[in-house]
Amino acid sequence: MKNLVILGGGYGGMKILNELLPNHLPDDVKITLVDRVPYHCLKTEYYALAAGTISDKEIRVDFPVHDRLEVKYGEVIAVETSDRKVVMRDLEPIAYDELIIGLGCEDKYHDVPGADQFTYSIQSIEKSRLTYSVLNNLGPESVVGIVGAGLSGVELASELSESREDLNIKLFDRGQHILSSFPERLSKYVENWFEKNTVEIINNSNITKVEENVLYNHGEPIHCDVIVWTAGIQANKVVRNMDGEKDGMGRLVLTPLHHLPNDEHIFILGDCASLPHAPSAQLAEGQAEQIVEVLKRRWKGEQPPASFPQIKLKGILGSLGKKHGFGMMADRAITGRVARMLKTGILWMYKYHNG
Numbered sequence: 001m002k003n004l005v006i007l008g009g010g011y012g013g014m015k016i017l018n019e020l021l022p023n024h025l026p027d028d029v030k031i032t033l034v035d036r037v038p039y040h041c042l043k044t045e046y047y048a049l050a051a052g053t054i055s056d057k058e059i060r061v062d063f064p065v066h067d068r069l070e071v072k073y074g075e076v077i078a079v080e081t082s083d084r085k086v087v088m089r090d091l092e093p094i095a096y097d098e099l100i101i102g103l104g105c106e107d108k109y110h111d112v113p114g115a116d117q118f119t120y121s122i123q124s125i126e127k128s129r130l131t132y133s134v135l136n137n138l139g140p141e142s143v144v145g146i147v148g149a150g151l152s153g154v155e156l157a158s159e160l161s162e163s164r165e166d167l168n169i170k171l172f173d174r175g176q177h178i179l180s181s182f183p184e185r186l187s188k189y190v191e192n193w194f195e196k197n198t199v200e201i202i203n204n205s206n207i208t209k210v211e212e213n214v215l216y217n218h219g220e221p222i223h224c225d226v227i228v229w230t231a232g233i234q235a236n237k238v239v240r241n242m243d244g245e246k247d248g249m250g251r252l253v254l255t256p257l258h259h260l261p262n263d264e265h266i267f268i269l270g271d272c273a274s275l276p277h278a279p280s281a282q283l284a285e286g287q288a289e290q291i292v293e294v295l296k297r298r299w300k301g302e303q304p305p306a307s308f309p310q311i312k313l314k315g316i317l318g319s320l321g322k323k324h325g326f327g328m329m330a331d332r333a334i335t336g337r338v339a340r341m342l343k344t345g346i347l348w349m350y351k352y353h354n355g
Contacts, residue, residue: 003097032071040060147228171201
Protein backbone atom coordinates (compact mmCIF):
# COMPACT_ATOMS: atom_id res chain seq x y z
CA MET A 1 0.00 0.00 0.00
CA LYS A 2 1.48 3.35 -1.08
CA ASN A 3 1.26 6.20 1.42
CA LEU A 4 0.43 9.73 0.32
CA VAL A 5 1.36 11.97 3.24
CA ILE A 6 -0.14 15.47 3.45
CA LEU A 7 1.45 17.84 5.94
CA GLY A 8 -1.11 20.46 6.89
CA GLY A 9 -4.89 20.44 6.70
CA GLY A 10 -5.22 24.02 5.42
CA TYR A 11 -7.05 25.17 2.30
CA GLY A 12 -4.70 23.31 -0.05
CA GLY A 13 -4.59 20.12 2.01
CA MET A 14 -8.37 20.13 2.35
CA LYS A 15 -8.75 20.57 -1.41
CA ILE A 16 -6.46 17.59 -2.04
CA LEU A 17 -8.65 15.43 0.22
CA ASN A 18 -11.87 16.58 -1.42
CA GLU A 19 -10.48 15.95 -4.91
CA LEU A 20 -9.34 12.38 -4.08
CA LEU A 21 -12.04 11.23 -1.65
CA PRO A 22 -14.24 9.30 -1.70
CA ASN A 23 -14.00 7.92 -5.26
CA HIS A 24 -10.71 9.00 -6.88
CA LEU A 25 -8.14 7.27 -4.67
CA PRO A 26 -6.60 4.11 -6.19
CA ASP A 27 -7.12 0.90 -4.22
CA ASP A 28 -3.40 0.58 -3.48
CA VAL A 29 -3.01 4.12 -2.05
CA LYS A 30 -3.76 5.39 1.45
CA ILE A 31 -3.54 8.95 2.78
CA THR A 32 -1.98 10.14 6.02
CA LEU A 33 -2.92 13.70 6.96
CA VAL A 34 -0.83 15.43 9.62
CA ASP A 35 -2.03 18.53 11.44
CA ARG A 36 -1.67 20.16 14.85
CA VAL A 37 -5.43 20.25 15.40
CA PRO A 38 -8.18 17.72 14.56
CA TYR A 39 -10.07 19.94 12.11
CA HIS A 40 -9.57 22.31 9.20
CA CYS A 41 -9.40 25.96 10.29
CA LEU A 42 -10.64 28.91 8.25
CA LYS A 43 -7.50 30.99 8.53
CA THR A 44 -8.99 33.93 6.63
CA GLU A 45 -11.26 34.49 9.65
CA TYR A 46 -8.63 34.43 12.41
CA TYR A 47 -8.85 38.22 12.67
CA ALA A 48 -12.50 37.93 13.78
CA LEU A 49 -11.67 35.21 16.30
CA ALA A 50 -8.96 37.43 17.79
CA ALA A 51 -11.33 40.40 17.90
CA GLY A 52 -13.98 38.35 19.69
CA THR A 53 -16.76 38.75 17.10
CA ILE A 54 -17.03 35.06 16.18
CA SER A 55 -16.67 31.87 18.18
CA ASP A 56 -13.94 29.29 17.75
CA LYS A 57 -16.45 26.73 16.48
CA GLU A 58 -17.53 28.97 13.60
CA ILE A 59 -14.13 28.65 11.91
CA ARG A 60 -13.71 24.88 12.26
CA VAL A 61 -14.56 22.36 9.53
CA ASP A 62 -14.27 18.61 10.09
CA PHE A 63 -11.83 16.63 7.99
CA PRO A 64 -13.48 14.05 5.70
CA VAL A 65 -13.84 10.47 6.91
CA HIS A 66 -12.62 7.56 4.77
CA ASP A 67 -11.36 4.07 5.56
CA ARG A 68 -8.02 4.81 3.84
CA LEU A 69 -7.53 8.23 5.42
CA GLU A 70 -5.60 8.36 8.69
CA VAL A 71 -5.33 11.68 10.51
CA LYS A 72 -2.38 12.14 12.84
CA TYR A 73 -2.29 15.05 15.28
CA GLY A 74 1.11 16.43 16.10
CA GLU A 75 3.97 18.74 15.20
CA VAL A 76 6.25 18.15 12.24
CA ILE A 77 9.93 18.61 13.11
CA ALA A 78 11.66 17.86 9.82
CA VAL A 79 11.50 16.03 6.50
CA GLU A 80 14.27 13.50 5.87
CA THR A 81 14.23 13.26 2.09
CA SER A 82 16.94 10.61 1.83
CA ASP A 83 14.93 8.18 3.96
CA ARG A 84 11.52 9.43 2.75
CA LYS A 85 10.15 10.01 6.20
CA VAL A 86 8.60 12.83 8.22
CA VAL A 87 10.06 13.39 11.69
CA MET A 88 7.44 14.17 14.35
CA ARG A 89 7.66 15.51 17.88
CA ASP A 90 6.76 12.75 20.40
CA LEU A 91 5.50 10.44 17.61
CA GLU A 92 7.06 7.79 15.43
CA PRO A 93 8.39 8.98 12.03
CA ILE A 94 5.94 8.71 9.12
CA ALA A 95 7.16 7.03 5.93
CA TYR A 96 5.89 8.38 2.63
CA ASP A 97 5.82 7.47 -1.04
CA GLU A 98 4.44 10.83 -2.11
CA LEU A 99 4.64 13.89 0.14
CA ILE A 100 2.66 17.14 -0.04
CA ILE A 101 3.95 19.90 2.23
CA GLY A 102 1.33 22.52 3.06
CA LEU A 103 2.43 23.65 6.51
CA GLY A 104 1.52 27.29 6.00
CA CYS A 105 3.42 30.33 7.15
CA GLU A 106 4.75 32.06 10.24
CA ASP A 107 5.19 35.69 11.21
CA LYS A 108 8.28 37.41 9.84
CA TYR A 109 9.74 39.93 12.28
CA HIS A 110 12.32 41.53 9.96
CA ASP A 111 14.99 41.32 12.66
CA VAL A 112 13.18 43.89 14.84
CA PRO A 113 14.49 43.32 18.38
CA GLY A 114 11.81 42.08 20.77
CA ALA A 115 9.10 41.69 18.11
CA ASP A 116 8.94 37.92 18.46
CA GLN A 117 8.88 38.13 22.26
CA PHE A 118 6.53 41.01 23.03
CA THR A 119 3.88 40.88 20.28
CA TYR A 120 0.84 38.70 19.65
CA SER A 121 -0.12 36.95 16.44
CA ILE A 122 -3.04 35.71 14.33
CA GLN A 123 -1.03 33.26 12.21
CA SER A 124 -2.42 30.08 13.83
CA ILE A 125 -5.62 29.20 15.63
CA GLU A 126 -3.70 28.67 18.87
CA LYS A 127 -2.09 32.12 18.63
CA SER A 128 -5.38 33.73 17.60
CA ARG A 129 -7.06 32.28 20.69
CA LEU A 130 -4.33 33.76 22.88
CA THR A 131 -4.64 37.12 21.15
CA TYR A 132 -8.41 37.04 21.73
CA SER A 133 -7.83 36.39 25.41
CA VAL A 134 -5.47 39.32 25.95
CA LEU A 135 -7.44 41.77 23.80
CA ASN A 136 -10.78 41.06 25.40
CA ASN A 137 -9.40 41.19 28.92
CA LEU A 138 -8.20 44.76 28.41
CA GLY A 139 -9.75 47.54 30.43
CA PRO A 140 -11.50 50.55 28.83
CA GLU A 141 -9.30 53.13 27.08
CA SER A 142 -6.47 50.62 26.70
CA VAL A 143 -4.14 51.13 23.73
CA VAL A 144 -3.77 48.40 21.10
CA GLY A 145 -0.95 48.71 18.58
CA ILE A 146 -1.30 46.74 15.34
CA VAL A 147 1.91 46.60 13.31
CA GLY A 148 1.29 46.15 9.59
CA ALA A 149 -1.60 47.50 7.52
CA GLY A 150 -1.97 44.84 4.90
CA LEU A 151 -5.15 42.80 4.65
CA SER A 152 -4.75 41.04 8.02
CA GLY A 153 -3.93 44.21 9.95
CA VAL A 154 -6.77 46.17 8.39
CA GLU A 155 -9.35 43.45 9.04
CA LEU A 156 -8.21 43.00 12.64
CA ALA A 157 -8.24 46.75 13.33
CA SER A 158 -11.71 47.23 11.85
CA GLU A 159 -13.23 44.20 13.57
CA LEU A 160 -11.71 45.15 16.91
CA SER A 161 -12.97 48.72 16.61
CA GLU A 162 -16.54 47.38 16.34
CA SER A 163 -16.05 44.74 19.02
CA ARG A 164 -14.41 47.09 21.54
CA GLU A 165 -15.35 50.70 20.85
CA ASP A 166 -13.74 51.66 24.16
CA LEU A 167 -10.23 50.77 22.98
CA ASN A 168 -7.70 53.13 21.41
CA ILE A 169 -6.43 51.36 18.29
CA LYS A 170 -3.26 52.45 16.51
CA LEU A 171 -2.46 50.95 13.11
CA PHE A 172 1.20 51.26 12.07
CA ASP A 173 2.17 51.05 8.41
CA ARG A 174 5.42 51.66 6.54
CA GLY A 175 3.76 53.16 3.47
CA GLN A 176 2.22 56.48 2.54
CA HIS A 177 -1.15 54.69 2.33
CA ILE A 178 -2.37 51.48 3.93
CA LEU A 179 -3.10 48.44 1.73
CA SER A 180 -0.23 49.37 -0.58
CA SER A 181 -0.92 46.44 -2.92
CA PHE A 182 -4.41 47.80 -3.70
CA PRO A 183 -5.35 50.82 -5.87
CA GLU A 184 -4.98 54.16 -4.09
CA ARG A 185 -8.71 54.87 -4.39
CA LEU A 186 -9.47 51.74 -2.41
CA SER A 187 -6.81 52.51 0.20
CA LYS A 188 -8.31 55.96 0.73
CA TYR A 189 -11.78 54.45 1.15
CA VAL A 190 -10.48 52.23 3.95
CA GLU A 191 -8.57 55.11 5.53
CA ASN A 192 -11.77 57.21 5.56
CA TRP A 193 -13.61 54.32 7.24
CA PHE A 194 -10.95 54.17 9.94
CA GLU A 195 -11.15 57.93 10.47
CA LYS A 196 -14.92 57.71 10.99
CA ASN A 197 -14.42 54.80 13.39
CA THR A 198 -11.63 56.45 15.39
CA VAL A 199 -8.83 54.06 14.44
CA GLU A 200 -5.55 56.01 14.28
CA ILE A 201 -3.38 55.27 11.25
CA ILE A 202 0.34 55.99 11.64
CA ASN A 203 1.79 56.07 8.12
CA ASN A 204 5.48 56.03 7.18
CA SER A 205 6.23 54.18 10.40
CA ASN A 206 9.44 52.29 11.06
CA ILE A 207 9.29 49.97 14.05
CA THR A 208 12.86 49.76 15.29
CA LYS A 209 12.38 47.89 18.57
CA VAL A 210 9.69 46.31 20.72
CA GLU A 211 9.73 46.02 24.49
CA GLU A 212 7.00 44.90 26.86
CA ASN A 213 4.08 47.30 26.24
CA VAL A 214 6.28 49.66 24.21
CA LEU A 215 6.71 50.12 20.45
CA TYR A 216 9.58 52.21 19.14
CA ASN A 217 8.58 54.06 15.96
CA HIS A 218 11.64 55.74 14.40
CA GLY A 219 13.22 55.26 17.79
CA GLU A 220 10.44 57.09 19.66
CA PRO A 221 8.65 55.01 22.37
CA ILE A 222 4.87 54.58 22.14
CA HIS A 223 3.02 52.88 25.01
CA CYS A 224 0.67 50.03 24.01
CA ASP A 225 -1.17 47.72 26.37
CA VAL A 226 -1.17 45.00 23.68
CA ILE A 227 0.83 44.80 20.44
CA VAL A 228 -0.30 42.55 17.56
CA TRP A 229 2.14 41.81 14.72
CA THR A 230 0.72 41.52 11.19
CA ALA A 231 3.74 42.92 9.32
CA GLY A 232 4.89 40.08 7.14
CA ILE A 233 5.05 36.31 6.76
CA GLN A 234 7.57 33.63 5.88
CA ALA A 235 7.36 29.93 5.12
CA ASN A 236 7.06 27.42 7.95
CA LYS A 237 10.35 26.68 9.70
CA VAL A 238 10.35 23.07 8.46
CA VAL A 239 10.42 24.32 4.86
CA ARG A 240 12.98 27.03 5.60
CA ASN A 241 15.29 24.30 6.96
CA MET A 242 14.98 22.07 3.89
CA ASP A 243 17.59 21.98 1.15
CA GLY A 244 16.70 23.69 -2.10
CA GLU A 245 16.46 27.10 -3.73
CA LYS A 246 14.24 29.54 -1.82
CA ASP A 247 12.86 33.04 -2.29
CA GLY A 248 13.04 35.93 0.17
CA MET A 249 10.14 34.54 2.21
CA GLY A 250 11.87 31.17 2.66
CA ARG A 251 9.50 29.46 0.22
CA LEU A 252 10.85 26.66 -1.94
CA VAL A 253 11.21 27.15 -5.69
CA LEU A 254 9.32 24.49 -7.66
CA THR A 255 8.94 22.99 -11.10
CA PRO A 256 5.81 23.88 -13.13
CA LEU A 257 4.30 20.63 -11.76
CA HIS A 258 4.65 21.91 -8.17
CA HIS A 259 7.29 19.44 -6.97
CA LEU A 260 10.91 20.01 -6.00
CA PRO A 261 13.32 20.18 -8.94
CA ASN A 262 15.43 17.36 -7.49
CA ASP A 263 12.61 15.22 -6.07
CA GLU A 264 9.39 14.61 -7.99
CA HIS A 265 7.87 12.89 -4.95
CA ILE A 266 7.78 16.05 -2.80
CA PHE A 267 5.16 18.66 -3.68
CA ILE A 268 5.04 22.08 -2.01
CA LEU A 269 1.64 23.66 -1.49
CA GLY A 270 0.29 27.06 -0.48
CA ASP A 271 2.29 29.49 1.66
CA CYS A 272 5.39 27.26 1.48
CA ALA A 273 5.60 27.44 -2.33
CA SER A 274 7.37 30.20 -4.27
CA LEU A 275 4.75 31.34 -6.76
CA PRO A 276 4.19 34.54 -8.79
CA HIS A 277 1.12 35.51 -6.74
CA ALA A 278 0.71 36.54 -3.12
CA PRO A 279 -0.23 33.59 -0.87
CA SER A 280 -3.99 33.01 -0.63
CA ALA A 281 -6.56 30.29 -0.10
CA GLN A 282 -7.53 30.49 -3.79
CA LEU A 283 -3.95 29.97 -4.90
CA ALA A 284 -3.48 26.97 -2.62
CA GLU A 285 -6.68 25.37 -3.93
CA GLY A 286 -5.63 26.00 -7.54
CA GLN A 287 -2.29 24.34 -6.84
CA ALA A 288 -4.03 21.42 -5.14
CA GLU A 289 -6.14 20.69 -8.22
CA GLN A 290 -3.05 20.55 -10.42
CA ILE A 291 -1.09 18.39 -7.96
CA VAL A 292 -3.98 15.91 -7.89
CA GLU A 293 -3.86 15.71 -11.69
CA VAL A 294 -0.13 14.88 -11.57
CA LEU A 295 -0.72 12.20 -8.93
CA LYS A 296 -3.64 10.60 -10.76
CA ARG A 297 -1.58 10.22 -13.92
CA ARG A 298 1.43 8.95 -11.99
CA TRP A 299 -0.66 6.29 -10.24
CA LYS A 300 -2.01 5.17 -13.64
CA GLY A 301 1.51 4.93 -15.07
CA GLU A 302 0.85 7.84 -17.45
CA GLN A 303 3.08 10.80 -18.26
CA PRO A 304 2.39 14.00 -16.33
CA PRO A 305 0.91 17.01 -18.14
CA ALA A 306 3.46 18.90 -20.21
CA SER A 307 2.35 22.08 -18.46
CA PHE A 308 -0.54 23.66 -16.63
CA PRO A 309 -2.35 26.90 -17.39
CA GLN A 310 -1.62 29.75 -15.02
CA ILE A 311 -3.84 29.60 -11.94
CA LYS A 312 -6.53 32.25 -12.31
CA LEU A 313 -7.52 34.12 -9.17
CA LYS A 314 -11.02 35.55 -8.98
CA GLY A 315 -10.07 38.43 -6.74
CA ILE A 316 -9.54 39.37 -3.13
CA LEU A 317 -12.00 40.61 -0.54
CA GLY A 318 -11.56 42.18 2.87
CA SER A 319 -13.95 43.19 5.62
CA LEU A 320 -14.42 46.42 7.49
CA GLY A 321 -16.42 45.18 10.44
CA LYS A 322 -19.67 43.36 9.83
CA LYS A 323 -21.32 45.77 7.37
CA HIS A 324 -18.65 47.14 5.05
CA GLY A 325 -15.85 45.73 2.95
CA PHE A 326 -13.47 46.28 0.07
CA GLY A 327 -11.71 44.29 -2.58
CA MET A 328 -10.73 43.61 -6.15
CA MET A 329 -12.87 41.45 -8.43
CA ALA A 330 -11.68 40.95 -12.02
CA ASP A 331 -9.33 43.95 -11.63
CA ARG A 332 -12.22 46.12 -10.51
CA ALA A 333 -12.30 47.81 -7.12
CA ILE A 334 -15.44 47.29 -5.06
CA THR A 335 -16.31 48.82 -1.69
CA GLY A 336 -19.12 49.05 0.83
CA ARG A 337 -21.88 46.63 1.71
CA VAL A 338 -21.70 44.70 -1.56
CA ALA A 339 -18.07 43.75 -0.92
CA ARG A 340 -18.91 42.61 2.61
CA MET A 341 -21.91 40.58 1.43
CA LEU A 342 -19.76 38.89 -1.22
CA LYS A 343 -17.17 37.88 1.34
CA THR A 344 -19.84 36.54 3.71
CA GLY A 345 -21.44 34.56 0.89
CA ILE A 346 -18.14 33.02 -0.25
CA LEU A 347 -17.36 32.00 3.33
CA TRP A 348 -20.81 30.42 3.74
CA MET A 349 -20.45 28.50 0.47
CA TYR A 350 -17.03 27.20 1.49
CA LYS A 351 -18.28 25.95 4.84
CA TYR A 352 -21.43 24.48 3.27
CA HIS A 353 -19.45 22.63 0.62
CA ASN A 354 -16.75 21.34 2.97
CA GLY A 355 -18.63 20.89 6.24
